[in-house]
Amino acid sequence: MTGQAVEKRISYLGPEASFTHLAATKVFPKDTLVPFTTIPECIEAVAEGSVDYAVVPLENALEGSVPLTVDYLFHEAQLYVTAEVLSPIEQHLLVHPENRNAESFEAIYSHPHALAQCHKYLFYTYKSTPLEQYSSTAAAAKMVSELPERNIAAIGNEFSAHKYGLDILQRDIHDFHFNHTRFFVLSKSDHKLTDPTHDNQVKTTLMITPPDDDRSGVLHQILSVFAWRRLNLSKIESRPLKTGLGDYFFIADVLADEGDTMMSGAFEELAAIGCTVKTLGSYYTYK
Numbered sequence: 528m529t530g531q532a533v534e535k536r537i538s539y540l541g542p543e544a545s546f547t548h549l550a551a552t553k554v555f556p557k558d559t560l561v562p563f564t565t566i567p568e569c570i571e572a573v574a575e576g577s578v579d580y581a582v583v584p585l586e587n588a589l590e591g592s593v594p595l596t597v598d599y600l601f602h603e604a605q606l607y608v609t610a611e612v613l614s615p616i617e618q619h620l621l622v623h624p625e626n627r628n629a630e631s632f633e634a635i636y637s638h639p640h641a642l643a644q645c646h647k648y649l650f651y652t653y654k655s656t657p658l659e660q661y662s663s664t665a666a667a668a669k670m671v672s673e674l675p676e677r678n679i680a681a682i683g684n685e686f687s688a689h690k691y692g693l694d695i696l697q698r699d700i701h702d703f704h705f706n707h708t709r710f711f712v713l714s715k716s717d718h719k720l721t722d723p724t725h726d727n728q729v730k731t732t733l734m735i736t737p738p739d740d741d742r743s744g745v746l747h748q749i750l751s752v753f754a755w756r757r758l759n760l761s762k763i764e765s766r767p768l769k770t771g772l773g774d775y776f777f778i779a780d781v782l783a784d785e786g787d788t789m790m791s792g793a794f795e796e797l798a799a800i801g802c803t804v805k806t807l808g809s810y811y812t813y814k
Contacts, residue, residue, distance in 0.1 A: 535579040538563050538572040544687035545665035550612040550710040551582040554720065554813055564662050566595050567603075573713055574604050581606075586709040587616070589702070590640045596711070597766055597778060600807065601734050607808035608732055610712040610720040617706070618645050618682050620697040621668050623675045627694045634659045636667040637682035645682055648700040668693055717808045729784045730761065731809040735777045736768070738801030745800075746777075752796045753781065756789040784809045 537555045540547040541562020551560050563569045566583050573581040586592045600606065618641055622629070634657045635642075635649065641664050642649070649658060661667040664683035671681040672691035680696065681687075688695050712720060719729075737745045753760055759782040768774040783790050785806055797804050 534558055536561055536577070537580045537582060538569040538578040539582040540564075540566055540569055540584065540663055542663070542665050542669055544668065544684070544690040545663045546614060546616060546684060546708060547582055547584055547663070547710060548665065549684070549686060550614050550708075553612055553614070554582070554610060554712055554722070555580070564666070566593070567599055570596075570599055570604050570606065570713060573715060574606060576715070579714070580609065581713040582612070582710055583713065584640075584708055585611070585711045587640055587644070588705065588707045589644050592764065592766075592778075593640075594766070598769075600713075601766070601776065601805065602769070604713075606713045606715060607717040608711050608810045609714045609718055609808065610810050610813055611730070612710040612712065612813045613707050614710065615706065616644070616701065616708050617684060617699055618664075618701040619685060619688065619695045620700055621671060621681045621683050621688050621693040622679075622696045623671055624692070624694050625675045626678050626680075627696060629678050631678075632656050632680045633678050635680045635682065636661045636670060638662070638664050638667070641682045644701045644703075644706060647702045648697075665690075711807075712810075719808075719810050721811065722813070727811075728782060729809050729811065731781045731783060731785045731790065732807040733779045733781060734805040734807065735779060735797065736803040736805075737775075737777070740801070748800050749777065749797065749802065752793050752800075753779075756793055758783050758789055758793060 535558040537551050537560050539551040569581045569583050572578045583596050584593050585596050636659045639660045642658050665687045667681035668683040668687040668691045760779055762780040765775040765777050768776050
């Protein structure tokens, strides 16, 4: 029908009430959200066209980048970032109501990043308790809710506690209280999502493979490309190329639109020094 918005389908790292689900809801509050159990499944869903967008975690303020997301975007998928979402992360210790008076647990379950974010609390409070990795914090909460006969706990957010009928035994158990996670919104087409909730700063993410002649000073050359043009890099890091020890590519976030004149010059100079550049597109940040 003319003038009627078409409902979109969005893949996300589930199940419902995961941090990724909350991030997806922020950008797509009225669309159909489809949970998947792994990050590659989320990405493949949009690559194959069964969904319109994918929302996946990229980076945590405490634990750094999510290697699976970065590597999959570099090696496997030809997708673009249409937005990023910054979400505060608050971790709580969740238990089944039948086990809220337990003094110890046979195991504590959560996503590996969540377990790492709560390392100090877990070390000093549950030092002898096994820590078990799970696909997401919400999946761990769901599992605990389904096994009241087992004296186990999960680490997750408040929404997952409400969703799966768990009690919050201890709030805010993360080691540092300025904890945010950055999520990418991925699409097959290169465009920007716009909404009144995003900020005005445009960011471009590049994946830069240096020349293979092993010359000295190549990182300095790459940084100089941006420095003399006054293109601000908000982040740069390296990841293995998976071709041999010492072979890396760089992920760089540039605070500029890829269509800007200075960015066009940067692409030309990077090519001139022998670099291969894969752009993930330009986008706004939702907070």
